[in-house]
Structures are given as structure tokens and as C-alpha cells.
Amino acid sequence: MEYEPTIGLETHAQLLTASKVFCSCSSNYAAASPNTLVCPVCLGMPGSLPVINQRAVEYVIMTGLALNCRIAEFSRFDRKNYHYPDLVKGYQISQYDLPLCRDGWVEIQVSGGTKRIGIQDVHLEEDTGKLIHVGGQSLIDFNRSGVPLMEIVTKPDFTSIEEVREYVLKLRRILRYLGVSSGNMEEGAMRFEANVSLHPAGVAEKGTRVEIKNLNSFRALLRSLEYEINRQNQVLQQGGKIDRETRGWDDERGVTFVQRSKEFADDYRYFPEPDLPPLEISREWVEEIRSRMPELPDERYRRFLSEYGLSAYDAGLLTDDRPIADYFEQAVAIAKPRGIQPKTIANWITGELFRLLRASGTEPTAIQVPPEQLVELIVMLNENSITMTSAKHVLEVMFHTGKAARDIVAEEGLLQIADANQIAPIVDEVIRTNPDAVAQYKGGKETVLRFLVGQVMRATRGKADPNVTAELLRKKLSA
Amino acid sequence: MKLYELTIHEALNLLRRREISAVELTQALLDRIVDVDNDIKAYITLLPETALEEARLADERRREGMDGALLGIPLAVKDVICLAGAPTTCGSRILENFIPPYDATVIERLHQAGAVFLGKTNTDEFAMGSSTENSAFFTTHNPWDPSRVPGGSSGGSAAAVSADEALGALGSDTGGSVRQPASLCGIVGLKPTYGRVSRYGLVAFASSLDQIGPLCKDVTDCALLLHVIAGHDARDSTSWHAPVPDYTQALRSEIKGLRIGVPREYFAAGIQPGVETAVRKAIQVLADLGAEIAETSLPHTEYALPTYYLIAPAEASANLARYDGVKYGYAAADAADIWEAYRKTRQHGFGAEVKRRIMLGTYALSAGYYDAYYLKAQKVRTLIKQDFDRAFQQFDVLVGPTSPTVAFKIGEKIADPLQMYLSDIFTLGHNLAGICALSLPCGFCDGLPVGLQISGPAMGEEIVLRVAYAYEQATPWHTYKPALRNLSQNEYQMDKEHRR
Numbered sequence: 001m002e003y004e005p006t007i008g009l010e011t012h013a014q015l016l017t018a019s020k021v022f023c024s025c026s027s028n029y030a031a032a033s034p035n036t037l038v039c040p041v042c043l044g045m046p047g048s049l050p051v052i053n054q055r056a057v058e059y060v061i062m063t064g065l066a067l068n069c070r071i072a073e074f075s076r077f078d079r080k081n082y083h084y085p086d087l088v089k090g091y092q093i094s095q096y097d098l099p100l101c102r103d104g105w106v107e108i109q110v111s112g113g114t115k116r117i118g119i120q121d122v123h124l125e126e127d128t129g130k131l132i133h134v135g136g137q138s139l140i141d142f143n144r145s146g147v148p149l150m151e152i153v154t155k156p157d158f159t160s161i162e163e164v165r166e167y168v169l170k171l172r173r174i175l176r177y178l179g180v181s182s183g184n185m186e187e188g189a190m191r192f193e194a195n196v197s198l199h200p201a202g203v204a205e206k207g208t209r210v211e212i213k214n215l216n217s218f219r220a221l222l223r224s225l226e227y228e229i230n231r232q233n234q235v236l237q238q239g240g241k242i243d244r245e246t247r248g249w250d251d252e253r254g255v256t257f258v259q260r261s262k263e264f265a266d267d268y269r270y271f272p273e274p275d276l277p278p279l280e281i282s283r284e285w286v287e288e289i290r291s292r293m294p295e296l297p298d299e300r301y302r303r304f305l306s307e308y309g310l311s312a313y314d315a316g317l318l319t320d321d322r323p324i325a326d327y328f329e330q331a332v333a334i335a336k337p338r339g340i341q342p343k344t345i346a347n348w349i350t351g352e353l354f355r356l357l358r359a360s361g362t363e364p365t366a367i368q369v370p371p372e373q374l375v376e377l378i379v380m381l382n383e384n385s386i387t388m389t390s391a392k393h394v395l396e397v398m399f400h401t402g403k404a405a406r407d408i409v410a411e412e413g414l415l416q417i418a419d420a421n422q423i424a425p426i427v428d429e430v431i432r433t434n435p436d437a438v439a440q441y442k443g444g445k446e447t448v449l450r451f452l453v454g455q456v457m458r459a460t461r462g463k464a465d466p467n468v469t470a471e472l473l474r475k476k477l478s479a
Numbered sequence: 480m481k482l483y484e485l486t487i488h489e490a491l492n493l494l495r496r497r498e499i500s501a502v503e504l505t506q507a508l509l510d511r512i513v514d515v516d517n518d519i520k521a522y523i524t525l526l527p528e529t530a531l532e533e534a535r536l537a538d539e540r541r542r543e544g545m546d547g548a549l550l551g552i553p554l555a556v557k558d559v560i561c562l563a564g565a566p567t568t569c570g571s572r573i574l575e576n577f578i579p580p581y582d583a584t585v586i587e588r589l590h591q592a593g594a595v596f597l598g599k600t601n602t603d604e605f606a607m608g609s610s611t612e613n614s615a616f617f618t619t620h621n622p623w624d625p626s627r628v629p630g631g632s633s634g635g636s637a638a639a640v641s642a643d644e645a646l647g648a649l650g651s652d653t654g655g656s657v658r659q660p661a662s663l664c665g666i667v668g669l670k671p672t673y674g675r676v677s678r679y680g681l682v683a684f685a686s687s688l689d690q691i692g693p694l695c696k697d698v699t700d701c702a703l704l705l706h707v708i709a710g711h712d713a714r715d716s717t718s719w720h721a722p723v724p725d726y727t728q729a730l731r732s733e734i735k736g737l738r739i740g741v742p743r744e745y746f747a748a749g750i751q752p753g754v755e756t757a758v759r760k761a762i763q764v765l766a767d768l769g770a771e772i773a774e775t776s777l778p779h780t781e782y783a784l785p786t787y788y789l790i791a792p793a794e795a796s797a798n799l800a801r802y803d804g805v806k807y808g809y810a811a812a813d814a815a816d817i818w819e820a821y822r823k824t825r826q827h828g829f830g831a832e833v834k835r836r837i838m839l840g841t842y843a844l845s846a847g848y849y850d851a852y853y854l855k856a857q858k859v860r861t862l863i864k865q866d867f868d869r870a871f872q873q874f875d876v877l878v879g880p881t882s883p884t885v886a887f888k889i890g891e892k893i894a895d896p897l898q899m900y901l902s903d904i905f906t907l908g909h910n911l912a913g914i915c916a917l918s919l920p921c922g923f924c925d926g927l928p929v930g931l932q933i934s935g936p937a938m939g940e941e942i943v944l945r946v947a948y949a950y951e952q953a954t955p956w957h958t959y960k961p962a963l964r965n966l967s968q969n970e971y972q973m974d975k976e977h978r979r
Binding site: 040043044045046047051052079081083085088091140267269270271275 | 560561567569574577579580581583678679680681682683685686687713714715716717793794796797799800801802803805806807817821841844845846849853
């Protein structure tokens with residue numbers, strides 16, 4: 001029998017607030033020595049009390065708006081009770097039945113169109129400390145304790161891993177656009193929990209749900225889903241039954257394993273957090289937050305198509321990351337009065353600039369080439385001042401040094417030679433030293449001309465105007 | 480005149496007139512503690528060196544022309560309130576060696592006002608109890624009769640003030656823990672409105688009920704202390720933004736025309752006849768002063784106790800989860816894994832009453848029971864609050880007994896938790912409703928003090944203090960002191976069994 005999966009996803013995204021969610025300690029723990037960004041509050045010391053970080057609440061509301069959610073008028077925090085050494089108070093302050101945002105959706109691309117994935121709720125909670133196991137001992141770093149975490153819970157609307165993949169990339173793009181999370185999926189800024197069930201194809205009733213916890217990277221999420229779907233499929237194919245249980249993910253062995261069966265299901269004993277008064281969220285505040293929201297990726301994509309006449313492919317590439325889209329639009333604005341088409345700018349960015357970014361592993365926010373300089377380069381190319389070969393070289397130098405395009409051209413003497421009188425002696429020399437190619441050309445193999453042009457370019461270090469050169473060669477060889 | 484017998488306002492007058500120094504005063508209190516505390520056992524930790532140093536600084540400030548609301552006044556602090564650098568045990572083995580590196584907000588404010596801290600006083604473990612018998616270290620004795628309890632959980636603070644071992648003290652009140660010991664020790668104790676005083680640095684028992692309050696020799700001292708510790712604190716999100724009035728300005732002996740309600744449920748079966756007699760007489764005094772007295776009803780009073788014993792343990796079960804031996808405090812040795820370490824640490828670190836309440840609370844919050852217990856209790860809590868709201872539409876304050884009995888014998892109720900819980904039957908409701916209430920001496924029954932409870936609406940401290948002051952000025956009870964005749968005059972020593 002053929003089975004189809006149903007998947008639901010919980011995504012934990014760390015928020016990019018300067019301070020932690022319930023105290024004023026810095027939440028930028030990535031480079032800090034262990035246990036240096038702590039205070040009585042985030043250590044859960046006796047008598048300490050939490051105070052809510054307003055910015056964190058704003059970020060969650062902004063995310064809720066971007067995910068088409070209803071924003072609660074009345075929300076509160078709850079205590080989720082469990083014991084673990086990385087959990088300082090023996091409970092995590094989270095939200096249970098009155099989350100900040102609920103009932104939203106995200107549209108993803110699927111084969112044959114788009115699909116809406118339902119968002120059940122978006123809520124705010126605190127991150128835990130981090131256990132470090134060294135030589136049989138366990139150490140705890142509490143720098144991460146109290147870092148704001150946003151949890152985004154979908155409805156069980158996914159029917160394939162590909163949809164999950166699309167959703168996560170889309171969600172990440174939105175969070176990065178909003179500037180609320182780094183979305184860094186391999187460094188724990190986004191972590192996942194999934195629930196998976198299989199049911200016979202064509203049957204409406206869903207199968208027994210299995211939860212997979214501790215998925216600390218995008219890769220782990222996708223691998224674990226693949227493993228779990230296969231595992232459940234095998235069990236069912238052999239006539240077995242799926243148990244309702246919670247499974248962990250062993251990243252090294254690439255398998256899920258039973259953590260808790262249903263009989264021992266966790267009872268977190270949620271109850272309202274008495275140390276934090278409930279939040280009353282005025283509609284004025286929500287609208288004020290909405291007014292500060294940047295344009296979202298989907299809107300921007302559509303605008304790039306209509307406003308700049310870009311292809312769907314280019315618009316997709318350029319709007320994937322907000323800094324790149326910003327860069328493109330800045331360049332376009334500068335280029336317009338100089339008669340350069342958006343398509344030309346798009347080509348340079350998605351071609352050469354992306355190649356340089358990928359090769360060097362540079363973040364788009366750290367590009368050293370200001371949009372003005374990219375435009376300047378294109379202007380020089382259009383004026384025939386430099387050749388395409390030189391232009392690519394200049395961009396690479398700009399990318400690594402941050403120097404201005406005209407300075408590099410001047411320093412390296414890259415101004416194009418368009419004067420036939422200057423190029424003629426070099427053409428003669430190339431004809432003299434490449435008799436075989438010349439013979440082939442004369443024998444009718446015209447494509448050899450490109451090789452000969454290349455030889456002239458090489459001799460002039462790319463400065464000779466290729467059109468003038470080709471014309472000269474043709475003339476001299478047919479003489 | 481013995482300096483340790485002074486009230487805070489009397490001592491302030493002498494200090495301001497430079498007739499005494501803070502060092503003299505502090506030394507007198509430390510000597511008094513040496514004389515009597517081996518028998519009273521009010522203090523868990525004494526801080527003689529830092530107290531004298533603080534007193535010296537107070538004298539210096541005064542010489543430089545400065546003053547402070549409590550400059551040079553020696554106080555005691557219940558051992559559930561964090562004082563940086565001093566052990567804060569909460570009367571528990573699990574925090575026996577815990578020294579907080581931070582001050583509670585109330586301590587900061589008292590420090591700024593110039594107070595001197597003599598030491599940390601005994602309490603039922605994590606403030607859970609009504610007699611101090613649940614302290615992991617020892618039981619405090621009632622200065623009026625050492626064979627009896629001082630009440631609790633702030634019994635150490637109440638006994639210290641009653642026995643002249645401190646001019647005033649801080650306690651905490653979750654269900655009567657300031658008012659009941661104040662009543663049993665014959666002093667004044669105030670539970671402020673929830674949110675009036677910052678809870679930052681008060682080790683949490685039940686977060687929605689806990690409130691720090693003063694224990695003093697008279698109503699004026701109470702007003703002085705409250706004025707210093709009250710006010711909004713950015714570190715406590717449940718503290719009110721309301722401005723802090725000068726409570727001493729409310730102390731006028733004139734209460735003519737004030738409407739005073741007497742809830743009939745506070746004279747229910749179980750009240751000791753001598754207590755009822757004393758309280759009825761006190762109400763007559765208020766009537767004689769011109770107040771309009773009328774009987775009223777708080778119909779849900781009988782549900783206060785079960786409601787309290789669902790909500791308080793539920794919150795406590797979470798609040799005490801952090802004591803797991805991982806970061807600070809007692810940690811059991813020889814555990815095979817982290818789960819066994821948790822079990823052993825909490826098994827040996829907590830006493831029986833604390834464990835009982837953690838189990839009660841865990842049960843009340845469990846899946847399948849939450850609606851029937853915790854949620855139902857929250858609904859009843861609302862009804863109890865509405866009882867008070869209705870009453871305060873009609874009356875300025877309510878009066879009744881603080882505790883159904885006078886101080887009971889040590890050991891009398893410790894084996895029967897329910898009997899012990901009933902000791903707070905008249906005080907629990909005010910915590911559930913979040914309103915303010917005060918206990919002050921109103922006579923004696925069998926030679927033991929009886930307390931009159933005066934309660935007011937939320938933020939009604941001024942009217943409560945005013946009625947209390949008027950009553951106090953019209954009666955002699957606050958001038959009575961326990962004789963301490965039967966106490967031995969042991970030489971002071973840091974007795975390891977008694978004081979760690």
C-alpha cells in the first residue's frame with residue numbers, strides 16, 4: 001500500500017534583541033566566554049524576578065503580522081515546568097493558551113502553483129543554557145539562558161519534505177527581512193521540532209502522530225523527516241502499528257530514537273506566570289508596529305517584476321535576501337539617469353557579484369563595492385573605456401579592496417585601446433606567430449578568428465577593443 | 480532608660496538630638512541579643528560586625544549634617560529576604576550555605592534611608608508554616624511564654640521585636656505570616672497591598688500572594704518603615720506605579736464618622752472565647768471613638784483556606800523547582816546521574832512541610848486535575864476578592880480577630896497540618912484579594928496577647944494606619960512588654976546547634 005505523510009512544524013527562532021527577554025544582559029552570546037553574560041535574573045537566583053523586554057514582544061507581533069496572524073488583545077505568559085540542568089528555574093517562561101499571535105498563514109511555491117501553510121500560533125519564550133560535555137563531565141554555560149526565542153507553530157499542513165523545505169526557507173527569508181532573527185540555521189538561531197504521521201493514500205483520516213525533538217539545524221530537520229517517513233512506511237508496510245511517541249534525533253547516526261512513549265508523556269503543568277502581569281495589546285500599538293514593517297519578500301518580488309521588468313528568475317534571486325534587494329534598488333536608482341537598464345544591473349549582481357560572494361563566503365551586508373561604484377564600472381564599460389574582461393577584473397579588485405573603479409583602471413592602465421593604428425602592429429605580430437591558425441582561417445574555418453582575437457587581447461592584457469581587433473584581423477587575413 | 484526598649488520614632492528623636500549615637504544604640508541591641516536570644520532563638524544569622532560598621536557610617540553621616548528616614552536604626556530581616564553578603568537560608572537546609580550577591584529592593588531602600596541590619600531572623604522553611612516549627616534549624620520561642628510558638632512564618636522577626644532584640648523588622652506575608660506572629664507576640668504587623676512593596680529579592684513562596692511587610696512596636700513605626708520600603712520598582716513587574724504618601728501624615732487619632740464593618744464570618748466556631756472577648760471590646764473602643772460600626776458579611780470566607788491551599792502550593796511547586804543542587808545551595812553527593820542527584824538533593828534538602836506543599840501543588844496543576852483544582856481555585860479567588868470589593872463600597876475598613884487563638888504550645892499542632900493551617904483562617908483572604916491588613920495588640924487572654932486585624936481596600940494603607948493609630952492611642956496595650964523573667968542569662972556564644 002502507498003502511504004502519504006502529514007507533517008507539522010515548530011520553529012524556534014532566536015530574536016535579534018540587544019538584551020535578553022527578562023533581564024538587561026546582552027543576548028549576543030556567540031563570542032562571549034562562558035557565564036559572562038549572566039545576572040541573578042537569567043540565572044534564576046532566589047528572589048529574582050523577570051521583566052519583559054518590550055522589543056521582543058514587538059518582534060513577535062511584527063512576525064505575526066508578516067505571517068497574516070491575528071494579534072491578541074490580551075496575552076500572557078505561562079510557566080512550563082520541567083527539570084533539566086540547563087533550565088535555571090525548573091520552569092521555562094513561555095506562552096500556552098494566550099499566545100501573542102495566532103491563526104495565520106504562509107504561502108509557499110509548490111509544483112503547479114502555490115499552497116497556504118496554516119500558522120497555529122506565534123509566541124514568545126526564553127531560551128535555556130547550554131550543556132557542554134567534556135571528558136565525562138558536564139559543564140553549563142548560562143549565557144544563552146534568557147535569550148528571547150520566538151516559537152512559530154504550523155498546522156499539520158505539509159504533505160512532503162519538499163514543502164517543509166520551501167516553508168522553512170520562506171519563513172527564514174521573512175524573519176531576515178523583518179530583521180527580527182538572523183535565521184542562521186546551522187548555528188542554532190533556528191531550531192525545529194516536527195510531528196509526522198503517515199496515512200494510506202486517498203484516505204482522509206490521519207495516522208498516529210510521532211514527534212521529533214532536538215532538531216538543531218535545517219539539515220537535521222530534513223534528514224530526520226526523511227528517516228522518519230521511511231521508518232514509519234516500513235513499519236506499516238510490514239503490517240505494524242505506529243506508536244504515539246516522542247523521538248529524538250541522533251545526528252551522527254542519522255536516526256530517530258524513542259525518547260518517551262505515550263504512557264510517560266510529559267506533563268508540563270502549565271499555569272499563568274504570576275510574576276508577569278498579562279499584556280494588553282492596543283490596536284494603536286499593533287498599527288504602529290505594522291507601520292514600521294519593511295516590504296516583505298513576496299511584495300518586493302512582485303514589484304521587481306512589474307517595476308523593473310525583471311525575469312521571474314532574476315527577481316527571485318534578487319529578493320531572496322533583503323540586503324541584496326536593497327543593493328540592487330540603490331544601484332538602479334543611481335543608474336537610471338545614466339541610461340543603464342535595471343536588467344543590466346541585475347545581470348552584474350546575479351552573475352559576477354554572486355560569484356565573488358560565494359567564492360569568498362562574504363555576507364551580503366559586508367559587500368565592499370558601493371552601488372555607485374558598480375554603476376561607475378558599467379558606465380565605463382558602456383563608454384567603451386574598458387573591455388568586458390577588464391570590467392570583470394576591476395569588479396574583483398573592488399570587491400576585495402574597496403577601491404574606486406576609475407582608480408583601479410588608472411593604476412592598472414586598463415583603458416581600452418580602440419585606436420586601430422595602435423592595435424595594427426599587434427595584429428601583425430599575432431598573424432606572424434600563429435601560422436597554423438592563419439592557415440586554418442584561410443582554409444575556411446572562420447571560428448579560428450576568435451582564437452586570434454584572444455591572442456591580441458592576451459598581448460594587450462585585455463585592453464584592445466575586441467570589435468576593432470576582429471575587424472583588423474578580418475581585413476588583413478582577407479588581403 | 481534602656482536603649483533597646485525604644486521605638487523607632489523615639490530612637491530617631493534621640494539620634495536627631497544627638498543624645499545617643501547609632502553605635503551606642505546598635506551595641507545596646509547586640510548586647511540585648513546576647514542576653515536573651517539563646518532562649519528566644521529569633522535570629523538564624525547575626526551580623527554584629529557589619530551592623531556596627533553601618534552604625535558608625537550612620538553616625539558619620541549625621542555628623543556631616545545628613546539625615547535619613549531611618550538613619551542609625553537597627554532592624555532585623557526575615558531570612559527569606561536577600562541581603563548581599565549574608566547567608567539567606569529561608570530556614571532550609573537546601574539554602575543553608577547560600578549567600579546572595581545582591582540586595583532585595585527593600586534592603587536597598589532601607590540602606591539608603593540609613594538603616595542598620597542586625598541579622599537575619601528565623602522562619603518556617605520557605606515561609607511555609609505558622610509557628611517557625613518548620614524551620615530546618617530550630618523553633619523560635621514566644622517572648623510572652625517560651626513554651627509557646629511566636630507564630631509564623633515571620634516568627635523570628637516578631638519575637639525579635641517583641642523581646643526588644645530589634646527596633647523593628649521585616650517579614651513576609653503570604654497568608655498571614657506577618658500578621659499572625661505579630662498578633663501572637665503582641666506587636667504591630669502590616670501586610671501591604673499586593674504590589675505596594677517590591678518583591679525583588681524576596682525568595683518566592685507563592686508569587687501572587689507574597690508581600691513584604693513591617694513588624695514594629697507601634698503603629699507609628701509601622702508607618703515609618705512602610706514609607707521607606709513602598710513604591711514602584713522597575714525590577715518587579717507586579718509592583719504598582721502609585722505614588723507613596725507620607726504614611727505618618729495619616730496618623731490622626733480622629734476617626735469620627737468612619738464606617739467600620741465587622742464580618743460575622745470572623746467570629747465563627749473555633750475562635751477562642753478570650754480572643755473574641757478582647758476583639759469585641761476593641762470594637763467597642765472604636766465605637767466610643769465615634770466610628771460607625773456595623774456587622775457585614777464576607778460570604779466566601781469559608782472557601783479561603785481550601786482556595787489558598789491550592790493556589791499557594793501550586794505556585795510554590797514551581798518556585799521551589801530551582802533548588803536542584805546544580806547551581807547553589809545543598810547538593811547531594813554520590814548520585815549516579817542527574818536524576819538521582821535531583822531526587823536526593825530535594826529529598827534531603829527540603830523538610831516535610833515543604834515537600835507536602837510541593838506535592839499538593841504539583842497535583843493541583845497536573846493534567847486532568849488542573850481544571851478541578853487550580854482553575855476552580857482561581858475562580859473562587861475572584862469571588863473572595865469580590866466579597867471584599869463589595870464590603871469596601873460600604874465600609875472604610877473591616878475589623879476582626881487576626882488569629883482564632885493566642886499563641887499555642889510548641890509541638891501542639893505540628894503533627895496536624897490542618898490544625899496548623901486553621902491558624903491563618905482570618906488572614907488568608909486578604910492575600911487572595913491582594914488588599915492590605917494590619918494586626919495590632921488589643922488585649923490579653925490567659926496572659927497572652929490578642930491581635931486585632933484591621934483591613935482596608937487595595938492601596939488603603941493610610942486609612943488602616945489611621946484607625947490603628949486611633950485605637951492604639953486610646954488603649955495601653957502597645958506599652959506592655961513581655962517580662963522575660965524566666966529566661967536564663969546565658970553568656971552569648973555562637974552556639975553551633977542553635978545558630979549555624
